[in-house]
Structures are given as C-alpha cells and as structure tokens.
Amino acid sequence: VLVTSGPTYEPIDPVRYIANRSSGRQGHAIAKAAAEAGAEVTLISGPVTVPDPPGVRTVHVDSAREMLAAVEAALPADIAVFAAAVADWRAAEPAAGKIKKKGGAPPPLALVENPDILATIARRREGRPALVVGFAAETEKVTEHAKEKLRRKGCDLIIANDVSPETGIMGGAQNAVHLVGPDKV
Ligand code: C5P
Numbered sequence: 133v134l135v136t137s138g139p140t141y142e143p144i145d146p147v148r149y150i151a152n153r154s155s156g157r158q159g160h161a162i163a164k165a166a167a168e169a170g171a172e173v174t175l176i177s178g179p180v181t182v183p184d185p186p187g188v189r190t191v192h193v194d195s196a197r198e199m200l201a202a203v204e205a206a207l208p209a210d211i212a213v214f215a216a217a218v219a220d221w222r223a224a225e226p227a228a229g230k231i232k233k234k235g236g237a238p239p240p241l242a243l244v245e246n247p248d249i250l251a252t253i254a255r256r257r258e259g260r261p262a263l264v265v266g267f268a269a270e271t272e273k274v275t276e277h278a279k280e281k282l283r284r285k286g287c288d289l290i291i292a293n294d295v296s297p298e299t300g301i302m303g304g305a306q307n308a309v310h311l312v313g314p315d316k317v
Contacts, residue, residue, distance in 0.1 A: 134209035136216035138178035145227035156180030159215030196246035254286035278312040
C-alpha cells in the first residue's frame with residue numbers, strides 16, 4: 133500500500149515557500165491502519181510534525197515534484213491512497229538567493245501549475261495500482277463534486293470531506309466522510 137500525506141512546500145527563494153495547513157494526521161493514520169492490517173506500507177510524506185507511523189517505510193519530501201518522483205519510485209503497489217494536500221501551484225522561477233526588499237513595488241510572484249500526482253498515477257497504462265483512492269475537501273454539494281472529481285482524475289474511490297466551517301473538521305482530530313464510488317455513495 134502506498135500513501136501520500138501532508139502538505140507540500142514550494143520554494144520562492146531559499147528561505148520562503150508556499151504551503152498549506154495540512155497536518156498529515158489523516159494520511160498518517162491511514163498508513164498506520166494499513167500496516168496494522170498486515171500490509172507492507174510506504175508513506176510519502178510532505179513536511180509535517182506528526183511522527184513517522186511505526187511499521188511503515190516513510191519517505192520525506194518537500195515539493196510536489198519530489199512527491200511525484202518518490203511515488204513513482206515506490207511503485208508497484210496494489211493500493212494507492214492519495215491523502216496529501218499537494219500545492220496546486222509553485223513559483224515559476226524560485227530565486228537562487230533571498231529576495232531583498234528594495235522599496236517601491238513588491239516583487240511579482242509568477243506561478244505555474246504542479247503535476248497532479250493522483251491523476252498521473254490513476255491514468256497510467258502500465259503499473260497502475262488496482263485500487264487508486266483520492267480525497268476531496270468540499271464545502272458544498274460534497275458528493276456531487278466528489279463524483280465529478282472521480283471521473284476527472286480517473287481514480288476508483290474518492291473520500292469526501294465536508295470542510296464547511298460548521299463541521300469543525302478542518303484542522304480537527306475527528307472526521308466523518310463519504311466514500312464515493314462510480315455508482316454508489
Ligand atoms: O483537485 P484536488 O486538489 O481537490 O484533488 C484532491 C486529490 O488529488 C487528493 O487526493 C490529492 O492528494 C490529489 N492531488 C494530487 N496532486 C495534486 C493535487 C491533488 O495528488 N497536484
């Protein structure tokens with residue numbers, strides 16, 4: 133079983149980066165549960181403060197592109213679960229040195245899209261894991277949007293989180309999800 137977890141960090145210069153608030157708790161818990169169920173598990177983790185789960189081979193990466201390379205290196209797998217909150221964009225040209233404040237207008241920050249790791253693996257012709265699971269975080273029409281994502285990304289199952297503020301799920305330790313397949317929820 134292969135699992136991705138946590139955020140990715142996308143460098144702007146040697147000291148600054150683009151990131152998100154993913155804790156890695158969900159992905160790490162899934163990796164741990166799979167290991168406890170007897171699977172041989174590789175966890176590809178972005179930068180997190182949660183500890184490596186026991187009994188799991190954990191590979192640490194920073195950026196989305198590093199995560200994709202680590203996922204490809206960890207294949208083949210029977211099951212792949214993509215729980216990471218991968219940054220959608222990265223800086224087009226990270227600066228080699230720290231960007232200095234020079235007064236005047238702030239420097240522009242051009243972004244380019246990151247590879248979609250889930251879609252890349254789900255659409256592979258050769259060596260596609262038999263079960264490819266993705267996640268969705270939605271604030272409205274949760275299962276409807278999840279079904280659309282299932283088709284768009286080519287995966288077998290979407291685990292849909294309702295992250296509207298009243299659920300308290302975002303950043304919380306408890307969760308309730310919808311498992312969305314091609315023809316049932
Ligand atoms: O498109 P969105 O980010 O909502 O899709 C979420 C799902 O896609 C998650 O399973 C996430 O791990 C995966 N994903 C990915 N690579 C990206 C963006 C999302 O693997 N660049």
